[in-house]
Amino acid sequence: MLAFIIRRVGQSLFVLLIVGLVAFSMFRFVGDPIDNMLGQERTAEDIDRLRTQLGLDQPFVVQYYKFLEGAVQGNFGISYRQGRPVIDILLERAPATLELAAVSGFFAIVFGVALGVVTAIRRKGVLTNTIMSVSLVGVSLPTFLVGVLLIYLFSVELGWLPSFGRGDTVSLGAWTSGFFTESGLKALILPSITLGLYQMTLIMRLVRSEMLEVLRQDYIRFARARGLRDRAVNFQHALKNTLVPVVTVIGLQLGSIIAFAIITETVFQWPGAGLLFINAIQFVDIPVMAAYLMMISVMFVGINLLVDILYFFIDPRLRIERSGGH
């Protein structure tokens, strides 16, 4: 098992290096950093000085190494647009995205699994058909459209919920939270539904199809033949077997929530890292783009790795097989 972990970690590092190369290349070759940082009135000396300061006269590999070194320490340079260290800006905006992602993820998992189980146990019927139809809509519609329509309905027409921003937030050290104020909580509702809806429908359909498959198995039939109650068959036997393959997919999905937050944050002008990234693209603020890319990659690769290892512990069959077997 150790060999497996080492191999996976190695693969992850490889991927990160490649992404780092891409990020660095962006940094180095897109636009001229000197151009971006110095104003119109610059002398030849200024240019030379900055060039040496930024290390732009060094060979490619050295610069790449320096970039990685900086990245590991969290130093991504200065934002072209705001003139502040990128890492500071990112850390400022991170809590907003993370809180949004957490609430959306929670909503998606809880409702997704519950509805998936319900529609699998009751295969036919009005409730199931309604849920399945709504889920189809949820999967087909682009996230931003859902957000925009929700705003139209609940903010413009009904005026119940805010349509932009985080509301009032409370500072807890380096973290700012919207959980503790009424306006903060209200502001969370529409964005988290928007962000979580797609994931929820995916999870729901996955759980349903897995569970239907499991319910067809011989051991379920045998359980019924032994007179086990429906509740026991569905929850002690079927549910466990359903969730094992599903948990990996859920894990991977949750990673993408952070990426999809970009869209939701734009719709609701939510001051998170995603909105920061979009603005960076529009202004061609390369350092921010590169930094966001690196952070996202670390997150994705990390989640993939974690999920792989987790799977190991959940499925007892894998444990035995990997370690040699009886």
Add this chain to the structure above:
Amino acid sequence: MDDSVLSIRGLSVEIPTRHGIVRPVDGVSYDISAGEILGVVGESGAGKSMAGNAVIGLLTPPAHIAKGEIWLNGRRIDQSKGDAMRRLRGKEIGMVFQDPLTSLNPLLTIGDQLTGTILTHLPLSGAEARNRAVAALEEVGIPGAAERIDSYPHEFSGGMRQRVVIALALCCEPSLVIADEPTTALDVSVQAQIIALLKRLCRDRGTAVMLITHDMGVIAEATDRVAVMYAGRLVELGIVQDVLTAPEHPYTHGLMASTPLASLGKNRLHQIPGAMPRLDAVPEGCAFHPRCPYATDKCRKSPVPVVTDGRVACWHPLVHEKVV
């Protein structure tokens, strides 16, 4: 009736399909007494498993019981539904499935699966249930039961798993066990062990057994009486020695002659010409007549009287010379 554990009377199971109504079980009647092992034999698709499913109430819709009665220990059960039927399963009727590799939940320990079943039917405490589970495992011959009770199914071989399955079927002391092809998926060497185990357990407890199989060797080895099924119908029913050595129905006779042992010394394996009809295309009259060397007009036109207390469903049963 009387003191049989299981009594099936004129049972018919129907499945409505696009091509019409299919009857995998057509007017079947037999009894099984306590401590008796009844073999139900026939080719694949003959309907033998369906009868078992009907008894335990696990017919998958749209299959349903269309006619007939099922009596268990003097109570009629074919009309029972829902929770009433569920309580019978495991407690009064146990079932053993064919494939031990898929019958057990791979993510639960065998201990959990056993205690779960025991606690569903018997008012015991957790500890008592666990003791009972260990005892059940010991009875079916799992070595080191007290330690292995917390193992997962994949840690056992196929034969061991089938033993576990038998333990699960018997742990609540049912009066009837339906064993649906219990040895078909096992190695030949293990088959004999499992059959012997089943025999012993059921004799000791006086359990009635419906042993469904297509293997004549198993029939010869394990059963007291045997029911031969063809195209959903019961064609012969009798004491196993009689049926095997002096079969009265031409089909049974053909089956006996087809076993490799019977063809020793001859150049070719005997075969019954033709094939069993599909259940949606059963011939008029006697279902076997297209393949029967003795068929007459009567066989082709008139449906054969059903076997109830008699032995065989045939217009012209074979007669054997008594060997003194």
Add this chain to the structure above:
Amino acid sequence: MAEAPLPVKPESRWRQTAQSDLFYAFKQSPVAMVSAAVVLGLVLAAVFAPLIAPTNPFDPATLNLMNGFTPPMEPNAFTAQTFMLGTDDQGRDVFSTILYGMRTSLFVGVAAVLFAMVLGVTLGLIAGYTGGWLETTIMRTADVQLTFPSILVAMLIFGVAKGVTPLEYRDQMAIWVLILAIGLSDWVQFARVVRGATLVEKNKEYVQAARLIGRNPGAIMWRHILPNVMSPVLVIATISLALAIIAEATLSFLGVGAPPTQPSLGTLIRIGQGFLFSGEWWILLFPAVTLLVLALSVNLLGDWLREALNPRLR
């Protein structure tokens, strides 16, 4: 002596299609037929936009700023002109902008999928047929790219491409950059499927025969293997198209896609959102509903197609 059988005239492609199982399943499903009709209707409307639209909203000469903010079906206070779906802030007829917007959306979607398909199929063929380090490189790149959601990849490509384009060309190039971005984010699934199928075909006799004769690898891949791996590709392409249209709408909405000078439905929605609270709801709602209908129909059709072609469910 038996007569030689008369040559049978092969049935025309139309006949074959009409009699195929797929078409039969199509006729059975009201959902499939309705969504196909809707998609077809919208596509035709987009293609014939110049003929159907009452105005060309992107020709500055025809615009009159005074027409701006006219509600649907009401005559304008200044010019007394009526517009079926109202006008936006620039005085453009919303109905026309929707038609032209759909044009852009569909154009980008189709072009992006074609690009992804050509790139993916080529790389897949090469990877499958050549093997060795080339295959490893291609497939590893694919794996790395797959760790990330494709929309993120598209955004990044767009951002980088924008960065390398000189300012004055950015709006003009936006559409092509968008096609490039979406296409590049999508090639992987084509490559994977084609590589898998190529590996299977590679060992078949007709390929061995061609090699023995001495045909060069390019010809073998193109004329022999390609036709045999196309059928799963077409299935993926249809589903990809649905995803591409949605991706394009999203990117345009975010401002990293079709520019306001050549907007797609996504861009229109973005513009419309800005006017929600000042009361000009029609600028948002009509493009939004159009996109909703388009996305839903395309997805329903794609869903149906996937189920109908799934051998496991037959």
